[in-house]
Amino acid sequence: MDKKAGEVNMIETIHLDIKGMYCSACSGRIEKSVLKMDGIFDVNINMATEKGRIVYDSIHTNKLLILERIKKLGYSPSIINPKALIAEEKKDEEIYSLTWKVIFSILFAIPLVLTMAVQSGWMNIDLPSLFFSPWFQLLLATPIQFIIAFPFYEGAWNSIKNRGATMDVLVVISTTSAYFYSHFLTVRSLHMDLEKTPIHLHFETSVLIITFVLIGKLMEAKTKRKTLDAIYSLNKLKVNTVTIIENGFQFNKSIKDISPGDIVLSRPGERIPIDGLIIYGNTMMNEAMLTGESIPIEKNAGEMVYAGTVNVNSVIQIKATTNHQETVLSKIIGIVEEAQLSKPPIQNIADRFTSIFVPIVLLLGFLTFIIWYYFIAPSDLSSALEKMIAVLIISCPCALGLATPMSIMVGSGQAARLGILFKEGKMIELLSKNDVVVLDKTGTITKGKPQVTDMLVRNIDETLFLQMVGAVERGANHPIGNCINEAIEKKVSLIPLAQMIKIIPGYGVEGEVKDKKIIIANVRYFERLAILTNLTPVLKEAKVLEQQGKTVMIVAINEQIHGIIAVRDAIKRSSEKAVLRLKSMGLEVAMLSGDNQSATKNIASKVGVDLYVAEMSPQNKAEWIKASQKQGKRIMMVGDGINDAPALSIADVGVALGTGTDIAVESGDVTIMNGDLNRLVDAIVISKKTMVNIKQNISWAFIYNLVCIPLAAMGVLPPWFAGAAMAFSSISVVLNSLRLKKI
Structure with a gap:
C-alpha cells in the first residue's frame, strides 16, 4: 500500500474468530475485501480453523472498521486473545448442533427417498399411500428447506449482496430450484388425476442435497476437531488452580492471578503451573512436553522449571518469573497456532482457482440447463433442471479449500509433539x-558444554589471573565462556565485577577489571596484533593444542600475554x-x-x-x-x-x-x-510428507471436479448422488490429511 513521504505507521495485529464460513471462497472473499481497506498490510483467514490474523496501520483504520467490513460480508467476527485457551466448547457446540440437524434431515428424508425408490422401480415394497401424496412430501421438505437450511440462504444472500459467489449460492440455487419446481407441480396436481397422469416431484432431491451437505459438514467438524488435537493436548497441560505460600500459609489461587515473585508450592505428581526458579527443595522433573525426552532429569534449588512439566518425586517451592500468558508453554501454543493459521505458497494455487470457480460453475449449470432444455430433451423442464442441479452441487469447492489448511494443521501439530x-x-x-x-x-x-583441558598462566599471580578472566567471561553469553567461568568458580570464590564488556564477534570478548583491559580471544585475533610482546612463543604453544583438536583462547592483560586456556567440546x-x-x-x-x-x-x-x-x-x-x-x-x-x-x-x-x-x-x-x-x-521428513499430502489433496479435488462435472452435465449422476459425492470429496480430503498423524 502506498504511503506518503514521512508518514508514520502504527502497526498492530488482531486475531479473530470468524463464524459463518463454509468454503475457501468465503475465506477468499474476506481476505480480498479487507485488503481493499486503507491501512491493511496483511490478511490471513483460515477456513479450517475459522480464525484470522490481520495486520493493519492503526492510524488509517481500526478494529471496529475491520469488524464492520467482515460483518457486512455476512460473517460473524470476534476479537480473540491469541494467548488465550482455545475454546473447545465452541467446536463441541457446532458438532452438537450439526448432529441434530442431520438427524432431523435424515428422518424427514427417509419417506421421500423410499417413495422415489418405489416410483423409479429400484425397490418393490408396499408403502403407505400417504407417502405418494405431493402435499405430504411438501410438508416434509419445507422445514428442511427453510429451517434446517436457513444458514445457507443467509450466507447466499450476504454473498450476492456483496457481489460474491460462495458454496451457499450453489446450494441455495440448486435446492430452491428443485423445491419450487416441485411446489409448482404440487399446486398444479389439484386439477390432475394423479393415477392417470403421475407427476415426478423433486422434493427428495432438495432434501437429500441438504442432508448430504450437512452430513459432510458434521464429519468435517469432527475430523477437524481431531486435527486440533495437538493444540488441545498442549492446552490441557496448563494448570488452572495454584497453591501459593504467603506469610507461612498456603492458599489456592487462580493461575490468572499469579504474578512474578509469587511463591508457588508444587507437590510430587503435579504439573508445574508457572515458569519459575526453585528456591527450596530438589526433585526429578519430567520435561517430555518440552524436549520429547521422557527420562526425568534432576532439578535443584537455583534452577528453572517450566509450566506443563511434571514434578516427579519431591515437594519444591518455586518463585514465579512470568505470568501465565508468558510461559514457555504459552509461547509454544502461540507458535503452533500461528503456523496453522498462516498459508504456504502452494495455497495460492487453490486460492486463485476458487476465486473464479463458483462463477464458472454457475455459468456451466446455466449452459447445461439450456442445452438439455432446448436441444437434448426439448421442453423437458424436469430433466433439464435435474442436470443443472447436479452440476451445481457436484462442483462445490469445499475439498479444494480444505486441501492445504488441513494438511498444515495436522503436520505442524505432529511436529509440535516431537x-x-x-x-x-x-x-x-x-x-x-x-x-x-x-x-x-x-x-x-x-554439546555446547565444553570442558577446560589446559590452563597455562604466565608472569602473573594465578589467583589474580583467574579472577580477571572469570569476571570478563561472566558477561559473555557463549558456551566456551560459560565453561571457562565454571572452571574458574571451582578454584576461586571471590570474582570482581567487570566493566565495559564487549563481544568481539567470531573471536572472543574483552572488558575492564580493576582498570586493567582484559582480552580473551582466539589465536586468529592475536595473530593480527603484532604490537603485543611475547606473542610468538605463545602462538606456538597454542598451535600445538589446536592440533589436538582443542579450542584455544589466549588471555592478554594490558597488551601483555599472560595465559592460554584450552577447551574441548564433546x-x-x-x-x-x-x-x-x-x-x-x-x-x-x-x-x-x-x-x-x-x-x-x-x-x-x-x-x-x-x-x-x-x-x-x-x-x-x-x-x-x-x-x-x-x-x-x-x-x-x-x-x-x-x-x-x-x-x-x-x-x-x-x-x-x-x-x-x-x-x-x-x-x-x-x-x-x-x-x-x-x-x-x-x-x-514431516515437511516433505506434508507437502506430498497437500499435493494429493489438491490433485484429488481437481480430478474430482474434472471427472464429475461432465458426468453430471451428461445426466450420468443424479442430483442426490452429486450431493453425496460432494460431501465425500471434502471428507476424503480431511481423512487423507489425518494420515499425517501416523508420522
Whole structure:
C-alpha cells in the first residue's frame, strides 16, 4: 500500500474468530475485501480453523472498521486473545448442533427417498399411500428447506449482496430450484388425476442435497476437531488452580492471578503451573512436553522449571518469573497456532482457482440447463433442471479449500509433539525444498558444554589471573565462556565485577577489571596484533593444542600475554547418525565454524561432514550462505540462535536448536526444542510428507471436479448422488490429511 513521504505507521495485529464460513471462497472473499481497506498490510483467514490474523496501520483504520467490513460480508467476527485457551466448547457446540440437524434431515428424508425408490422401480415394497401424496412430501421438505437450511440462504444472500459467489449460492440455487419446481407441480396436481397422469416431484432431491451437505459438514467438524488435537493436548497441560505460600500459609489461587515473585508450592505428581526458579527443595522433573525426552532429569534449588512439566518425586517451592500468558508453554501454543493459521505458497494455487470457480460453475449449470432444455430433451423442464442441479452441487469447492489448511494443521501439530516448532505454515513448504544443510559446530554438532583441558598462566599471580578472566567471561553469553567461568568458580570464590564488556564477534570478548583491559580471544585475533610482546612463543604453544583438536583462547592483560586456556567440546551422540540421515536424503551437508582449522577438521571427520570451513565470523557465515544462494542453491542454516543470528536470518530457512526453553529465538524460522539434530531430520521428513499430502489433496479435488462435472452435465449422476459425492470429496480430503498423524 502506498504511503506518503514521512508518514508514520502504527502497526498492530488482531486475531479473530470468524463464524459463518463454509468454503475457501468465503475465506477468499474476506481476505480480498479487507485488503481493499486503507491501512491493511496483511490478511490471513483460515477456513479450517475459522480464525484470522490481520495486520493493519492503526492510524488509517481500526478494529471496529475491520469488524464492520467482515460483518457486512455476512460473517460473524470476534476479537480473540491469541494467548488465550482455545475454546473447545465452541467446536463441541457446532458438532452438537450439526448432529441434530442431520438427524432431523435424515428422518424427514427417509419417506421421500423410499417413495422415489418405489416410483423409479429400484425397490418393490408396499408403502403407505400417504407417502405418494405431493402435499405430504411438501410438508416434509419445507422445514428442511427453510429451517434446517436457513444458514445457507443467509450466507447466499450476504454473498450476492456483496457481489460474491460462495458454496451457499450453489446450494441455495440448486435446492430452491428443485423445491419450487416441485411446489409448482404440487399446486398444479389439484386439477390432475394423479393415477392417470403421475407427476415426478423433486422434493427428495432438495432434501437429500441438504442432508448430504450437512452430513459432510458434521464429519468435517469432527475430523477437524481431531486435527486440533495437538493444540488441545498442549492446552490441557496448563494448570488452572495454584497453591501459593504467603506469610507461612498456603492458599489456592487462580493461575490468572499469579504474578512474578509469587511463591508457588508444587507437590510430587503435579504439573508445574508457572515458569519459575526453585528456591527450596530438589526433585526429578519430567520435561517430555518440552524436549520429547521422557527420562526425568534432576532439578535443584537455583534452577528453572517450566509450566506443563511434571514434578516427579519431591515437594519444591518455586518463585514465579512470568505470568501465565508468558510461559514457555504459552509461547509454544502461540507458535503452533500461528503456523496453522498462516498459508504456504502452494495455497495460492487453490486460492486463485476458487476465486473464479463458483462463477464458472454457475455459468456451466446455466449452459447445461439450456442445452438439455432446448436441444437434448426439448421442453423437458424436469430433466433439464435435474442436470443443472447436479452440476451445481457436484462442483462445490469445499475439498479444494480444505486441501492445504488441513494438511498444515495436522503436520505442524505432529511436529509440535516431537518438539519441532514451525514459526509459520509456509516454513513447512520451504523446509522441504532445500539443497544444502549448513551446520554450526558448537552447540549444534557438539554439546555446547565444553570442558577446560589446559590452563597455562604466565608472569602473573594465578589467583589474580583467574579472577580477571572469570569476571570478563561472566558477561559473555557463549558456551566456551560459560565453561571457562565454571572452571574458574571451582578454584576461586571471590570474582570482581567487570566493566565495559564487549563481544568481539567470531573471536572472543574483552572488558575492564580493576582498570586493567582484559582480552580473551582466539589465536586468529592475536595473530593480527603484532604490537603485543611475547606473542610468538605463545602462538606456538597454542598451535600445538589446536592440533589436538582443542579450542584455544589466549588471555592478554594490558597488551601483555599472560595465559592460554584450552577447551574441548564433546560431540552429541545423535550428530553422526543425523548427518548420515541427511546425506541419505540427498542433501549436501556443510559445517561452518568460528573455531580453528584443527578443531573443526577433527569434529567434521568424526561426524562425517565432508565440506567444512573453519575460522569464520558470524558475518563470514552469512556471506558464505549468500554466495551459495547466488549459485542457485537453497540453504537451510542450523545453529544455536545466538552467534548464528545473521546466518539464520539470511538462509532460506533458519533452524534454531534450543534446549527446550529457547523457543522464542527470533532469528529462527523453525525451532528444535531439545537440540537433537535427529529432530531436524524428522522436521524435514514431516515437511516433505506434508507437502506430498497437500499435493494429493489438491490433485484429488481437481480430478474430482474434472471427472464429475461432465458426468453430471451428461445426466450420468443424479442430483442426490452429486450431493453425496460432494460431501465425500471434502471428507476424503480431511481423512487423507489425518494420515499425517501416523508420522
